[in-house]
Amino acid sequence: MGRRIGDNLVSSQFAQIGVHQELNQANQKIEELTTEIERLKASGNKSAEEKKVVELHSSLQSQGIQKIALSQIKPNPEQPRQTFSSESLLLLARSLESDGQQQPILLFAHRDKEYFLFDGERRWRAAQLLRWKIIDAVIIPQRDSASLEKPETLRRQALLVNHHRENLNPLDLAEALVKEIATREGISELEIPKLLNALMARLTRRNLVDELTTLVSMTKEKQEEKLQKLASEGVIKEQENQIVRCLLSFQLNPASIKANVFPSLKFSDDLKAAIRNDGLGGHHAKVIQQLNAESLDKSEKEALIIRQQLTKEVIEGKLSVAATRTRVASELAKHTQQEKPLMSTVTQKAIAVITGVKLNEMEKTELEAFEKALKEKLKEIRANFKK
Numbered sequence: 001m002g003r004r005i006g007d008n009l010v011s012s013q014f015a016q017i018g019v020h021q022e023l024n025q026a027n028q029k030i031e032e033l034t035t036e037i038e039r040l041k042a043s044g045n046k047s048a049e050e051k052k053v054v055e056l057h058s059s060l061q062s063q064g065i066q067k068i069a070l071s072q073i074k075p076n077p078e079q080p081r082q083t084f085s086s087e088s089l090l091l092l093a094r095s096l097e098s099d100g101q102q103q104p105i106l107l108f109a110h111r112d113k114e115y116f117l118f119d120g121e122r123r124w125r126a127a128q129l130l131r132w133k134i135i136d137a138v139i140i141p142q143r144d145s146a147s148l149e150k151p152e153t154l155r156r157q158a159l160l161v162n163h164h165r166e167n168l169n170p171l172d173l174a175e176a177l178v179k180e181i182a183t184r185e186g187i188s189e190l191e192i193p194k195l196l197n198a199l200m201a202r203l204t205r206r207n208l209v210d211e212l213t214t215l216v217s218m219t220k221e222k223q224e225e226k227l228q229k230l231a232s233e234g235v236i237k238e239q240e241n242q243i244v245r246c247l248l249s250f251q252l253n254p255a256s257i258k259a260n261v262f263p264s265l266k267f268s269d270d271l272k273a274a275i276r277n278d279g280l281g282g283h284h285a286k287v288i289q290q291l292n293a294e295s296l297d298k299s300e301k302e303a304l305i306i307r308q309q310l311t312k313e314v315i316e317g318k319l320s321v322a323a324t325r326t327r328v329a330s331e332l333a334k335h336t337q338q339e340k341p342l343m344s345t346v347t348q349k350a351i352a353v354i355t356g357v358k359l360n361e362m363e364k365t366e367l368e369a370f371e372k373a374l375k376e377k378l379k380e381i382r383a384n385f386k387k
Helices: 007-015 020-043 046-064 086-099 121-129 146-151 151-163 169-184 191-205 207-215 220-232 237-249 254-266 269-278 282-288 302-317 320-340 344-357 364-385
Strands: 063-070 104-109 114-120 136-139
Touching: 020 220, 086 269, 086 364, 104 121, 114 121, 121 136, 121 191, 169 237, 169 254, 169 269, 169 282, 191 207, 191 237, 207 220, 207 237, 207 254, 220 237, 237 254, 254 282, 269 282, 282 302, 282 320, 302 320, 320 364
Parallel strands: 104 136
Antiparallel strands: 063 136, 104 114
8 A cells, every 4th residue: 555645744744853753653643544534434434434534634734734825726627516606605704714714725736836626625715705815734745746637537536525525516426427437438428327317217127226226335346246247137238337337436326326416417507507606406406497498388588587586586595495396386387377278187197198208218129119109199199180
């Protein structure tokens, strides 16, 4: 195992005065802490992990805290977290102003007098609002300085630290995962959600969803055995396998990502902006997304205005997801009842079934059969028009 975070910080502190015994003890403590943190992350014991992270921070701060000019710090260009609402930054800035900086940010030394942010971008942004010139930081020794030139290295490191803290919203997580999988496996970003949808639909038809979801808690060796078995049985295809492996490397459940994370990629631009700038929740956005031009029978411009008004109401009123769902249903009913003729319940259900079919989750043979059935039904409809 290579040297861990903090080795160089401790060494430079003690080497100058030659206190070798203290140096060894300090290095040993950091070695033990980082090993324990890795074990706790793997086991999912988040409470114990957070306590050890605090302890590690304490060890590093006492020996390596520095004052770094804000102008020398650059955000990680591959940072998965893109959501920094103005309200949350303002609140943090007030806290920094009144209580001071409680914890240093973590940086990678990049070039001469230049650093990349690894952890603490919110604190860095809030400090800029206060027009601070310097900020407390800990410099993380980089075992391979060339790795900072690789975007995929920065992205994966930042994705890991954010995922372990569970502080990425569904939109940021979805975009980061798609980039990571595309870079790692060479699959088109647009195809990744479609491939995962197709896999989950196939597993659902064969009652094999549990076969995939249980992989998350298995060891890497057991995961490989199971994936190879599913591949040999023709259940999972090559690119689908690659996507699942990447998700499992972050301890993510593919079924959950398909249902709760990747759908955010289809959010309208106004909802994405509301998530990132105004603090709109991902689940709220998923509900509001129903207010589209087609469902409202409006133009895109008219639908946008309705959606923005309701989004503002949800944010300012701090509505729950359930309350948002009720408001959206009310809005849909108001517009559809005004402008559409009443239909029988049977007709409404038939239309809902057809429009609700997810074609991108069907196999080719299923699409052909569905097309044939629709053509036959269309002939019947035309015949009835002539009566």
